[in-house]
Amino acid sequence: MSDLNRGYARTVPADRADMSVDAGLRSFMLGVYNKVALGLLLSAGLAFLTGTFAPVRDLMFTQAANGRVGYSLLGMAVAFAPLAILLLSSFTMRNPNPRSAGALYWSIVTLIGASLGVLALVYTGTSIFSTFLITATAFGALSLFGYSTKKDLTAVGSFLIIGLFGIIIASLVNMFLHSSMMAFIVNVLGVLIFAGLIAYDTQRLKMSYYQMGGDQSAMGVATSYGALSLYLNFINLFQFLLSLFGSRR
Template sequence: MSDFRNGYTTAPATADMSVDAGLRGFMLGVYNKVALGLLVSAALAWLTGSYPPVRDLMFATAVFPDGVERLTGFTLLGMIVAFSPLVILLGSNFLMKNPSPSAAGGLYWLIVALIGASMGTVVLVYTGASVIQTFLITAAAFGALSLFGYTTKKDLTGIGSFLIMGVIGLIIASVVNIFLQNTMMQMIISIAGVLIFAGLTAYDTQRLKMTYYALGGNQTAMSVATSYGALSLYINFINMFQFLLMLFGGRR
């Protein structure tokens, strides 16, 4: 996994859990960045999925007998855009040992832009109503899980380590199923994905809270942590949203 999960702080075992204006400001900065990232992703997904000159650069489509144009595959550019976030995250683990605030922010917005562009598939595969409904469900679940991670006194570190291993398993299973195209396996992957990223949302929120106390008011370090924390939560949200769409989304 990339540094954005476990490399931007060494959190203490305990922290002052009292209400703290600085902590609220720090967390608000993270959530604002996540919200803006989701808006940017939605705009890019609409552009790549709906605007023909851009869509045709990214995706292969065809008009089916029922008259609906649907996704049939990726172009070379589309495949590069779809897989580059994972490559960049893995690469950043080696190349960004001590990132500056601008480098951490640049990484965040680069990942947001690439994921948003690749999510034109959502526009091409699912109905608008199911996309909106699933987004609202994901947002409600994300908010509740993040609140739990923020308020719980239980240490989630052990659970988080287990869930991160689960992400690796998900990636492997998903790659295998690209070739197998097994419907039952895809359903199991989707259910597991929802549960894993739901747990990671609570874990990452608690870890961000510990990060704030560990940094001791260092503004430069907190700026870096804000970007990495937003990246963690953004990826959790996007994955929950996509897995829920696979389970319940209405296809075009």
């Protein structure tokens, strides 16, 4: 999913960009990070609501007698709606403006946040909180690396995107195989891939800023699309880490 909006701006090689401190660049990146932080805050609030407030929880999720947790029809619609919106927007939003890009971002954040309530039914609250803190720490370090490194991560990013499609296919196959070993491998690879994508997308955003040449409308669009990429990377890294280390109820 996180790869569907990676083409909003072509980048220039990292070693060609002006690496000096730039107030405009700082402002641009701060706008991206603020939007990511607000998106995560909204998602956490919605996940808490749908996972703990009984009237909403019972509409969104199912709990079998054996403890198995799943999605209701409404829950499945909410969970898959972001993917449908991303696919639709790739065909309909050829020339997005800041308002439409912002609407896309907040729509996806809202839907993903609502669907994440299922985690509160599967994992303990302490486990979710501790994993979130670990993810936030890792995200900060990886994004800082992507921002500050002078090494061009384009080739690495292309490799990671191929790997992303690989784990999506493996996950779909494992829905039928139910192999715990394959699930473990997918989770480990997922952590590595999304960790790398955080650094890659941060550098890509930085390079795109230089190419936009101060175009405020383009930067408004890039802020939302950039925040979406980083938000999705964060959420996926969080879920893979939770699958590996989380304590189940």
